Amino acid sequence: MTQLSTSTMSVARAIATKDLRIEWRSKVLVNQVLPFAGIVMVLFAFALDNDGILQRVAPGLVWLAVLFSSLIVVQRTFAIEAADNALDAIKVAGVSPAGVFLGKSVALVVQLLLFECVLVLLSLVLYQVHLSWGGAVLLVTVSFLANIGIAAMGALYGGLGAAAKGRETLLPLLLLPAVAPVLIAATRATESAFGVGGATLGEGWPWVALLAVFGALFGFGGTLAFGVLTEE
């Protein structure tokens, strides 16, 4: 029998392509998760529509909406594996766990970027925040790096909880504390991008560096840990 080719990168590419194709086909992201995120943003606007509070807290609200939505996206990305027990098929095939982790993470990053585009546009309309060109560059960088951290932790804990009882409630308990540092850094950097409270663009870039460190740590750690944590 021919030796199976399970190189990490080819597995990662296959997993990411498959996940994105399933989302494109099923439209769950666009038809269900995006409206949920939009409703969260509108509810924030109703709850905090007072004396300019919204503008001041808009960066935190955007990232809270991203985090809440990311819980659904992560659960969804492992639900498609559980629907017909494809996760077992992947395990039995001896597929590189690092490849599965990286593939899942890349697909999550792409989906979260789509989210953030919509949520930032919504925040400009609903919360009436200002975004300069320099701020837009900062925000795009923040979004990309924050997504790597969220996606890496999401793929790791999503995989860990995929076979567990009560996985729907387990994931928020595991994921939200783990990505709290990302939330803080992304919110501070976004305050600079929006110019909230007199924050300048220059103040945002150190937070970007911190997000890059989180992304690298979570990505590297997840690549190493995914196989061990999802073994059983």
Place this chain on the structure above:
Amino acid sequence: MSSVDEAVRLRNAVVLLGSFPALAEASLVVKKGEIALISGANGAGKTTLLRLCAGLVPLARGEATVLGFDLATQRREAQAHVGLLGHANGLYIDLTAQENLQFWGAVVGASTQEIALSAKRMGLHTRLLGTTVAKMSAGQRRRTALAILIIRRASLWLLDEPHAGLDAAGRDEIDNILREATSAGATVIVASHELERAGALATRRIEVVGGAIVEHGAQ
């Protein structure tokens, strides 16, 4: 100690599901090239036996060797050579049959030709290949899952009720594929309630009773 002509060797293997011993001191040797039929009542431990051989459940006590790999220390190495078709088909229901095959082809490095050949072998014609799995019948899903097993080029095939949901032609085709697989060097272990059907295919029969293995010898 496993010999080179053995595909599976279990010695006093114990598998616990929670605190329940789903396999209790099970001992078994399946030689390469055999088609072994596993029979037994519901809950006897047939599926657990297959999942142990696939490295999906941990060994609590005893020894288990698959294709020369010790499952306690070399589980992933063994898994690369094992194909399991359980009660579920392991398909992505939002993708078409063709996309499922292409996904596995990409994962295991199979060529387009190999993918097309496996689809043809399982009677997945052009229209069916373009159908989303969610819209397929149970039998069509089974055929797609078996086509993936062919693409995987596994040395040990573990099949749980492989004939379920298939029409007569599909059942015959599966029997032919399993015979061809063994003549090409693969080993097949089939768990089935359909003793007449699977018994005609098998070279030996093994019964699982309350987590223990009872040999019935060659067919």
